[in-house]
Amino acid sequence: MFSIDTIHAARERIAALAHRTPVLRSRTLDAQTGATLFFKAEHLQRSGSFKFRGAANAVLSLTDEQARRGVVTHSSGNHAAALALAARIRGIPAHIVIPEGTSRAKVEAVRRYGARIIPCPPTMAGREAAAERVRAETGAELIHPYNDFRVMAGQGTAALELLEDVPDLDTIVVPISGGGLAAGVATAAWALRPAIRIIGVEPAGAADALRSLQAGTIVREPEAATVCEGLRAFLGPLTFPVLRKHLDGIVTVADSETLASMRLIWSVLKQVIEPSAAAAPAAVIGKRIPLSQTSRVGIVLTGGNLDFDTMPQPGDPA
C-alpha cells in the first residue's frame, strides 16, 4: 500500500543523498498575488529536479542482488538524468532508453552521470519496446518515471520537508504530468494536514489529468500540445487513484502564461526554472486559484534544466 509511511521510509532512505532544498520567498510576488507564497526550490535538487528524490528512493530500495543487474528506464528528460545519477551513486549500471530527437544537452547530462544510452524511436511504443528489450537482456529493474510506488514515495518527500518548514500552509500547488509528484505530495500533505488544499496544474494543451478526473477513468488524450516538455505524460494506474482521492482540483494554464511566469520568476527570484516548472506558479500568479490575503501557499518549483547553449541569450552581442 502507498501511504505516508511509505513516504517517511523514503525520506530516511534518501536523506544522505538528496538535498534538503530551501524554501524561497518574494515580497514582490506576494504583493502581486495578495497571498503569502513559499516556493519549494526543487530546481536546486541534485540533477536539477525533484525527480532525483524518486529515482534515489527506487535505486536504494533494490536488494543487492537486484542492484547488481542495474536499472533501466525510458525518458528524455529529468527522470533520465536523476536515475543515472542515483545509479552512479550506488555504483550500479543504468540503461537509459532515450527517444531520437532528444536535445544534445539532455543526452549529455545522462552520459555525464555515466549511464549507458540506448536510442529508440520517438514514440511511446518505441520507448517501451526498447526498455523491455534491455530489461530482458540485462535483468535490470525497470524504474518507471512515475507509475511506481517507490518513485511516488520519493517525490512525496518534498512535501514532508515543505510542511516542516512551513507547517501552516493552507494550499499546495503542484504541476501534473504522469502524476508521480502530485500523488506523493497529496498523500503526504493530506496525512499531515487534512484540511490542506492540494491543487494540480496542467498546461491547457495537455489537460489529460483534468479529463481523467472528470471521467473517473484514465483518459489518454489529448495528444500533448505544450512547450512544457516535462508535462506531456498521461496518468498511470498507480497515480490516478491517489489523485482521485486526495486532489482538491486541477486548473489549466496557457503556455503563454507559463512562459511569462517563468520570466517573472527568473527576473524576481533570480532562479533558473524550466518551462514545466513555471506552470504551477502561473496558476497562482494568473489568479486561477482562489486565494485570500491570509492564504499561505506552497508552490513546488520542479526543475531548472534548460539547454542554454543552443538558444539566444540575454547578454549576447546582438
Added chain:
Amino acid sequence: MFSIDTIHAARERIAALAHRTPVLRSRTLDAQTGATLFFKAEHLQRSGSFKFRGAANAVLSLTDEQARRGVVTHSSGNHAAALALAARIRGIPAHIVIPEGTSRAKVEAVRRYGARIIPCPPTMAGREAAAERVRAETGAELIHPYNDFRVMAGQGTAALELLEDVPDLDTIVVPISGGGLAAGVATAAWALRPAIRIIGVEPAGAADALRSLQAGTIVREPEAATVCEGLRAFLGPLTFPVLRKHLDGIVTVADSETLASMRLIWSVLKQVIEPSAAAAPAAVIGKRIPLSQTSRVGIVLTGGNLDFDTMPQPGDPA
C-alpha cells in the same frame, strides 16, 4: 579615513534593511576548477545587486536635515535602482538622472521604487551636468555610484559576511568597474585576514583599472568595449588608492568567456546572474587565477538584473 571600522559601522547601519545573502556551492564547478568555490550571492540582495549595500549605507548616513532634501545620482544601472529603493525605505525623495537609451526595464525598475527620473544625454558630461543641476535646484545629496566612502563601506559589508561564513578563504575574486566593491571588499578582507589574496577582474575591453595600477595613476582609457554594462566605469580618486594598496592583482577576461560562464552558472547553479556578474567567475573557470587543489576561493556574484522581456527566451515557441 576609510577603514575596516567604517565598514563595520556600515554593517550595523544597514543590518535591518539589507539581506544577508547566502553563500552557494557547486560540486560541478569545484570539480571543473580543481578548487573549492564559495559564491557570495549578491544577485539575491535587495534590488537585485550588491549596490543596495552602498546605497543604503549612504542614505542612512544622512542627517535628518540632509535626508529631507533627498538624494540624487546619475546611473543607468544597478546603483540607480538601489538608491531609489534605499530612499523609498527612508521615505525621502530620490532624483535619478538616467541617460537616454537606457533600457525600458531598467528605467521601470527605478520608477517602481518611486524615484523621480530625469533623462539626460548619454555622455558622462551630460550625466554630470544634469545631476549637478538637480543638486543645485533641490539641495539633494549626491550619492556617487562608487567614488564615495559611504558607498565603498556599504559594498565592503559583503566581505564581512563572506568571511564570517567561510573564515579560511585564501582568495577573493571581485569584478572592477569604478572600484567601489573592490575597494570595500579588499579593505575588509585585508584587515580580517592579511594573508588573503584579493584579485580584481575586468573585461578585456574595459581594462582601465589594470592600466591605472600599472601606470600608478588613474587612466581613463580605453573607451569601454564590453557587453558587461555594469563594468564600464573608470576608477575614482577615492577608490584608486585603496585598490593600489590592497589589491593583489587584476586579470582580464574576454566577453566570450564571461558569457559562457554566465550560461554555465545559469545551468549549474540555477541562478540568474547578469553578464557583469559573470566576469569574476569567468576568471576562475578559465583558470586565469593560479589556484591549487587546496584553494578556497570566494567569488562575489554581483547582480542578477537582466531584461528578459525584450530578449528571446529558452522555452519560447520557435
